[in-house]
Amino acid sequence: MKKLIVVVIAIFIGTTAFSQEIDLGIKAGANFANISDVDDLSSKTGFQAGIFAGIKFTDKVGVQADILYSQQGAEFDSGKFDLNYINVPVVLKYYLVQGLNVQAGPQFGFILDDDIYVDAFGTNSIDANAEKTDVSAVIGAGYDFPFGVRLDARYNFGLTEVSKTDNFEGKNNVFSIALGYTFL
Helix, strand or coil: CHHHHHHHHHHHHHHHHHCCEEEEEEEEEEEEEEECCCCCCECEEEEEEEEEEEEECCCCEEEEEEEEEEEEEEEECCEEEEEEEEEEEEEEEEEEECCEEEEEEEEEEEEEEEEEECCCCCCCEEECCECCEEEEEEEEEEEECHHHEEEEEEEEEECCCCECCCCCCCCEEEEEEEEEEECC
């Protein structure tokens, strides 16, 4: 426990001493999700919303972490595959020019709800038996506008299988675009 306290204090002092800018804000946007390696599935449109916090260490380098509610899954001929997650992406941001940045890092997802709707009306559902956690790689780009407004576009490549069942092998792939506002 003492080691953990020392590490947290060291990180806090280090980031306070060297950081030029701390961000805290909200963001919301659209997801265009699919599941890889599965035939006859099409993209599902959903939304994401949550909060973010970031530290800009220099004019060129920063780190941002988000906590997002995210609707993912896929659609098929007679229904849809709904996956709702709490996602925590942690991305390194490299600023190319004033405001314009590229992003990369891991994302950790925690399943909230997993249903397969097997009729056109979305009334008959069965449990999808999805994995409780999901790990993805994130790449993207963003622009930080004046007055705290920012725009992000990201693509998440799933690294872990979506479902526990042997006859279903597929990974989450999600393109997202989000608008955010920083309070600090």
